[in-house]
Amino acid sequence: MPYQQIKFYQAGSFVVGNRLLDPERRTVQADGERSNTLTSGHRACQGCGEALGARYALDAAMRATAGKLIATNATGCLEVFSTPYPESSWQLPWIHSLFGNAPAVATGVAAALKAKGRTDVRVVGQGGDGGTVDIGFGCLSGMFERNDDVLFICYDNEAYMNTGVQRSGATPPAARTSTTQPVGDEPGNVFGQGKSAPLIAMAHEIPYVATATVADLRDIEHKVQHAMELRGARYVHILVTCPLGWGCASADSIKVARLAMETGLFPVFEAERGEVTSVLKIRRRAPVEEYLKLQRRYAHLFGKEPRSEVIARLQERADRNIRRFGLVDEDTVEEPGGVSAQESESVGSAVDEESNATRLLEERH
Amino acid sequence: MDTPFAITLQVGSSLANKTGSWRTERPLYVQRMPPCNDACPAGENIQQWLYRAEEGDYEGAWRQLMDDNPFPAIMGRVCYHPCESACNRGRLDEVVGINSVERFLGDEAIRCGWTIPADAQPSGKRVLVVGAGPSGLSAAYQLRRRGHDVVVRDAGPRAGGMMRFGIPRYRLPRDVLDAEIRRILDMGVELELDHQVQDVLAEQREGGFDAVFLAIGAHIGKRAYIPAGSASRILDAVALLRGMEGEETPRLGRRVVIYGGGNTAMDAARTARRLGAEEAIVVYRRTRERMPAHDIEVEEALEEGILMRWLSTIKQVDDGAVLVERMELDETGFPQPTGEVEELEADSLVLALGQEVDLSLLDGVPGIEVDDGVVQVAPNMMTGRPGIFAGGDMVPAERTVTVGIGHGKKAALHIDAWLAGRSFTAAPKRDLVTFDMLTPWYYSDAPKTVRPTLAAVRRQSTFDEVVGGLDESNALFEARRCMSCGNCFACDNCYGVCPDNAVIKLDPTGAYQYEIDLDYCKGCGICAEECPCGAIAMEAETI
Amino acid sequence: MEGSQAVAATVAMCRPEVICAYPISPQTHIVEGLSAIVKRGDLAPCEFINVESEFAAMSVAIGASATGARTYTATASQGLLYMAEALYNAAGLGLPIVMTVANRAIGAPINIWNDHSDSMSQRDSGWIQLYAESNQEALDVHIQAYRLAEQLSLPVMVCMDGFILTHAYERVDLPEQEQVDAFLPPFEPRQVLDPDDPVTIGAMVGPEAFTEVRYLMHARQMQALDAIPHIAEDFERSFGRPSGGLLRTYRADDAETVIVALGSVLGTIEEVIDDLRDEGASIGAMAVRCFRPWPIDEIREALGRAKRVVVLERAFAVGVGGIVGQNVRLALSGLPVAIHDVVAGLGGRPITKRSLHRLFSEALADELDPARLTFLDLDHERVERELRRMQDVERSGPHAASFLRDVGGAGARPR
Known part of the structure; x- marks a missing residue:
């Protein structure tokens, strides 16, 4: 029987640790001796997804480099909450220069290390969506184009949270920010053309581009680990919840990120040299309402006069991602109300013996 | 390094900033009542023994089980497993095959000869x-x-x-019974x-x-008054089943009618088939939905070719035939006679109408x-x-x-x-874990292992066990499907998901594996929300 | 050889480990030269990074310097402004980056030619600013700049006039590599990004300590006023020629009138001074070689005995007047010295001996109004025509009318 060859686990490969896994197959975060690259005492809000995402990613990079890691950081929440004089929460060599130059500073670090023959020491640049997708994009693109040996990580919380939740180039349509008020014909942010930093990164044909969410730790660790195995310009774009800016409960921080993934609004994939190489399938597909309703930034879509046409447009975006990236397969479980008519055909039976989860487990290790 | 003032800081210095003061709620590790434990009439701590079985510690699991129930191998065969009916995993894919694992553990104990020591201080009582x-x-x-x-x-x-x-031996082999x-x-x-x-x-x-x-x-066995001819063969189900354990196998004939709708009726019907009856018909006065027999028993009986006549009562028994009246439910759901009668051929009639207690030993107490x-x-x-x-x-x-x-x-x-002159007080009942208290995303989707079932034909002609046991690999698989409702299973999620690194991982041998570092916990509640099994509660701070 | 090539060769001898550059005239020949040297393998180890903007250039320099690499970049004009944010950052972090500014005007209107508007605009960025009078001095000052920067852990800007110096072919004494190596010890950073000794660089500092941080930055820059002359003396001992320092005077000891200027124009000024001395005038000159930090005591000492100081500068503060002039006034405050601000050579306009002779003669004859900003060689007719046209179409208040009338009436032409 096939299942005799496959090890299933109580909580599969999705939880942080799992005592049933061999220690070397557990996550970095499960390790009692993990780096805690970003340590306690930082001043991030309760339930901050960025603080969590940064620790996930950098701890993984620390393990991948045996602790020989330097980080450069753009201005933003992450920088502000981690390094207010006289206390730093970082436990690795770290530099903050400006809002828009973290990729270039990282290039400088990498160049210095190369000149000094210290290529065993690696560099990670990091910033929020403002520092990456907007003001830092020129430096980021330059770093990509030169294929500098830098992993740049964007912690995308979809607006300028540090300055009080203003719209950024990564703010999704219809979202309320303090510069896209929920009033008028097109409440919240406009339905623009969108700006996908990962897709633009791919257009540079750099060695590695990946997206992830703070809801899937193993996926983040796998991607950071893989990124650190490569040389040259690499980009990992992690969706991180901002309970304050999105208006969700701090406890729901991970849940909301998970729904971003499970609705298809945030496609999770990997690409090498400009081509998509893998896609994280949706395990339990959810309708966009489930995601939107948890967040006050979309409250104007519900209330007494629900803006069903706007919700439908957002559902279309999710559906498009699902088609475009092939996020749904026969193992995806449909949550009620989540399927549009033309797609229900492609959705088969829920589970078979060799489920998605099993394959994931096998693939990831 | 001679670092410049203020613009350069020492790493990790934020540990001086105790963010625990921000907190208005604190997480609390709790042990809640898993629905399986709650439903178990024997009071087994199912979640706990599955927890051990998951690790492959079958003896540990068995010993945990034996605390509450000395018959795992028997239970694993005859229990109607209300635990599985209650299992939260049923909301996710299919319930955990608790009963199969129990049976595996019981069989494993017999195979390995595990024993329970009786080494308590003699009480003299x-x-x-x-x-x-x-x-x-x-x-x-x-x-x-x-x-x-x-x-x-x-x-x-x-x-x-x-x-x-x-209980017929096809459901409970006697070597298993004897061993336990x-x-x-x-x-x-x-x-x-x-x-x-x-x-x-x-x-x-x-x-x-x-x-x-x-x-x-x-x-x-309860008797009902049924007019019967002198040559008619009527016996009760208890006697039939008891007779199966005697020297002489009861003789029922080619066509057997069983009267009653409980599990005993099913056992009697299936036994009749195995004794060679070509036809075994269960006559029950209500509908199938109202049969007291457990569904799985009815299913297996039907699979074995047992015939059912619902909404029927037996009016009269003659030599070689019974007279059956069709019933009809009234608006209160009670069966009422219709007067329509029909004759069924029958060599014998087995009454399975329930059992009574012989209380004579208590006379005069x-x-x-x-x-x-x-x-x-x-x-x-x-x-x-x-x-x-x-x-x-x-x-x-x-x-x-x-x-x-x-x-x-x-x-x-x-x-x-x-x-001892004391009175025993059970520990207060813990909160029951409902499905919505879990975060099921973390559990791998996996179907329940289908028990390898013996071919129906084979089942009818012999008294071999009907339901085969799990082998080790799928017993382990089944155990690992347990979601450990309401009880920490050391998945490290809380330790991992805390944005403030405020979960301390303790020695794995401790009662709890984790502790909240209240110096830094901001009370965001992510650990509680993301605990897969609902073993963390949030409690308001008292300031 | 060409000034840019000489600078490139000299910078290479300083063994920078990371060079990053974005092209802008008239800086290009310097970085092209360095690129060639690195590409040939004549400078190793060294990473030459072709960045996508000046902002990135300075940012790469910040990263490299913070990782302990000796770092170099060069820019000019718009490029300097484009990296402005990063300039302040490098200074704030105390990173000893050396940068050449091939001085050029700032647009609009766009103009590629020389003046000092670019570096003057960054005078408060926290960078040390050294101005070279000649290509020889430019070479020498680059070597000294590294020593100064690394000694104080502060960034240094070496300013040399675009085209006039960068593109001029002059005979220079290129130093020997051994001499440079002996003069310039290996870079030992004050702080460095090092996994073996991690620190957090670039913290957020609030009101409780920001003033102190700024004070310390100022104090460290003031230390340069002591360090620069020492380094210049040491340089002279090592290389056998005087170069650098805070300032240099020319026939100024007994002069009643002293001309103050920065950069390559000093050569022309000295020739005019010689002529005027021959005519019997009591005139001398002073070259400001270190503009930031401002050597206030040294300048007071140098100019305090003069009756009259003419500050000839290639930039000005729009809406105020002279920039260097204001600094000179600060140095001479309380002394009975008349100070004249003269704006000259903007956007590459030649500063001719003839114009200077006329200007200095006017000064000597007390014909320059010390209260007014003088523009050398201003085309009055054109300006006045335009001002009249403006007055016809728009109303103007008394301040602008008065100021513009003054400007229109002042200038090279005596009233």
């Missing part, structure tokens, strides 16, 4: 257990473990009670067979017993209260006569082996306390 059925043996086992001398007396020629004389009983006797429980207790007070006095536990079961044919007991299982306890089928309860075992354990705990 003697307890008489009347009835060597599941309830009596369960009580005897629990009392023996607590250092009491136990004598079990049973009217029958062999121990096991209804497990032997009521033997293990109890090996602990020093004295068994006296063919000893019908006639006067319980006299036996208590003469034997110097400090307490008595009565668990004589319900062995008398003061304080005993009998109501509706059963003995009334207090919540501590004690009858109206101090020192005499009762349980199993002879007290008001659902009549299953598992309930009986549960009674035995419960009575033993109270007897133990009573003997």
Whole structure:
């Protein structure tokens, strides 16, 4: 029987640790001796997804480099909450220069290390969506184009949270920010053309581009680990919840990120040299309402006069991602109300013996 | 490094900033009641023994199980597993095959010869257990473990009670039954067979017993008045099943009609088939939905070719035929006769209309209260006569082996306390874990392993076991599907998901694996929300 | 050889480990030269990074310097402004980056030619600013700049006039590599990004300590006023020629009138001074070689005995007047010295001996109004025509009218 060859686990490969896994197959975060690259005492809000995402990613990079890691950081929440004089929460060599130059500073670090023959020491640049997708994009693109040996990580919380939740180039349509008020014909942010930093990164044909969410730790660790195995310009774009800016409960921080993934609004994939190489399938597909309703930034879509046409447009975006990236397969479980008519055909039976989860487990290790 | 003032800081210096002061709620590790444990009539800590089984520690799992139930191999075959009906995993994909794992553990224990030591300090107290059925043996086992001398007396020629004389061997092989009983006797429980207790007070006095536990079961088949011809062959299901354990196999003929809709009716019908009946028809006066038999029993019976006539009563029995009247439900759902009758060919009629208790041994015992044919007991299982306890089928309860075992354990705990002049108080019941308290995304989706079922044909012609056991790999698989509702299973999620690194990982041998670092915990609640099994609660800070 | 090539060769001898550059005239020949040197393998180890903007250039320099690499970049004009944010950052972090500014005007209107508007605009960025009078001095000052920067852990800007110096072919004494190596010890950073000794660089500092941080930055820059002359003396001992320092005077000891200027124009000024001395005038000159930090005591000492100081500068503060002039006033405050601000050579306009002769003569004759900003060689007719046209179409208040009338009436032409 096939299942005799496959090890299933109580909580599969999705939880942080799992005592049933061999220690070397557990996550970095499960390790009692993990780096805690970003340590306690930082001043991030309760339930901050960025603080969590940064620790996930950098701890993984620390393990991948045996602790020989330097980080450069753009201005933003992450920088502000981690390094207010006289206390730093970082436990690795770290530099903050400006809002828009973290990729270039990282290039400088990498160049210095190369000149000094210290290529065993690696560099990670990091910033929020403002520092990456907007003001830092020129430096980021330059770093990509030169294929500098830098992993740049964007912690995308979809607006300028540090300055009080203003719209950024990564703010999704219809979202309320303090510069896209929920009033008028097109409440919240406009339905623009969108700006996908990962897709633009791919257009540079750099060695590695990946997206992830703070809801899937193993996926983040796998991607950071893989990124650190490569040389040259690499980009990992992690969706991180901002309970304050999105208006969700701090406890729901991970849940909301998970729904971003499970609705298809945030496609999770990997690409090498400009081509998509893998896609994280949706395990339990959810309708966009489930995601939107948890967040006050979309409250104007519900209330007494629900803006069903706007919700439908957002559902279309999710559906498009699902088609475009092939996020749904026969193992995806449909949550009620989540399927549009033309797609229900492609959705088969829920589970078979060799489920998605099993394959994931096998693939990831 | 001679670092410049303020613009450069020492790493990790933020540890000086105790963000715990931001908190308005704090996470609290809790142990909640998993629905399986809650539903188990034997009070097994299912979640806990699955937890051990998940790790491959089958002996540990078995010992955990044996704390509450001395018959895992039997239970794994005959229990109607209300635990599985309650299992939260059913909301995710399919329920965990708890019963199969239990059976695997039970079989593994027999195979490996694991035993339970009776090494408690002797109490010097003697307890008489009347009835060597599941309830009596369960009580005897629990009392023996607590250092009491136990004598079990049973009217029958062999121990096991209804497990032997009521459950067909195709469902419970006798070597399994014998092995699990033997293990109890090996602990020093004295068994006296063919000893019908006639006067319980006299036996208590003469034997110097400090307490008595009565668990004589319900062995008398209920009769209904049915006009019958002299040549007609009518017998009751209890007698039929008991007869299967005797020297002579009962003879039923080619066509057998079974009257009744309970599990015993199903057992009788399936036994009839195995005894060579070409046709076994179950006649029941209500609809299938209202049959008291468990669904799985009905399913298996149908699979084996048992015929069912619902909404029917038997009017008359003649030689070679029974007269059946069709019934109809009235608006209250009660069956009413229609007057339409039909004749069924039948060589014999088996009555499976329920069983009654033979209460003669309690005649003249003061304080005993009998109501509706059963003995009334207090919540501590004690009858109206101090020192005499009762349980199993002879007290008001659902009549299953598992309930009986549960009674035995419960009575033993109270007897133990009573003997010491204490009273036993069960730990307060914990909050039940409902599905919405879980975060099921973290569990791998996996179907329940389908039990390898013997071919239906083979099942009909022999008394081999109908349901095969799991082998180790799929028992492990099944155990690992447990979501550990309400009880930490050391998945490290809380440790991982805390944005403030405020979860401390303790020594894995500790009672709890984790502790909240209140110096830094901001009370965001992510750990509680993301705990897969609902084992973290948020509690308001008192300021 | 060409000034840019000489600078490139000299910078290479300073063994920078990371060079990053974005092209802008008239800086290009310097970085092209360095690129060639690195590409040939004549400078190793060294990473030459072709960045996508000046902002990135300075940012790469910040990263490299913070990782302990000796770092170099060069820019000019718009490029300097484009990296402005990063300039302040490098200074705030105390990173000893050396940068050449090939001085050029700032647009609009766009203009590629020389003046000092670019570096003057960054005078408060926290960078040390050294101005070279000649290509030889430019070479020498680059070597000294590294020593100064690394000694104080502060960034240094070496300013040399675009085209006039960068593109001029002059005979220069290129130093020997051994001489440079002996003069310039290996870079030992004050702080460095090092996994073996991690620190957090670039913290957020609030009101509770920001003033102190700024004070310390100022104090460290003031230390340069002591360090620069020492380094210049040491340089002279090592290389056998005087170069650098805070300032240099020319026939100024007994001069009643002293001309103050920065950069390459000093050569022309000295020739005019010689002529005027021959005519019997009491005139001298002073070259400001270190503009930031401002050597206030040294300048007071140098100019305090003069009757009159003419500050000739290639930039001005729009809406105020002279930039260097204001600083000179600060140095001479309380002394009975007349100070004249003269704006000259904007956007590459040649500063001719003839114009200077006329200007200095006017000064000597007390014909320059010390209260007014003088523009050398201003085309009055054109300006006045335009001002009249403006007055016809728009109303103007008394301040602008008065100021513009003054400006229109002042200038090279005596009233």
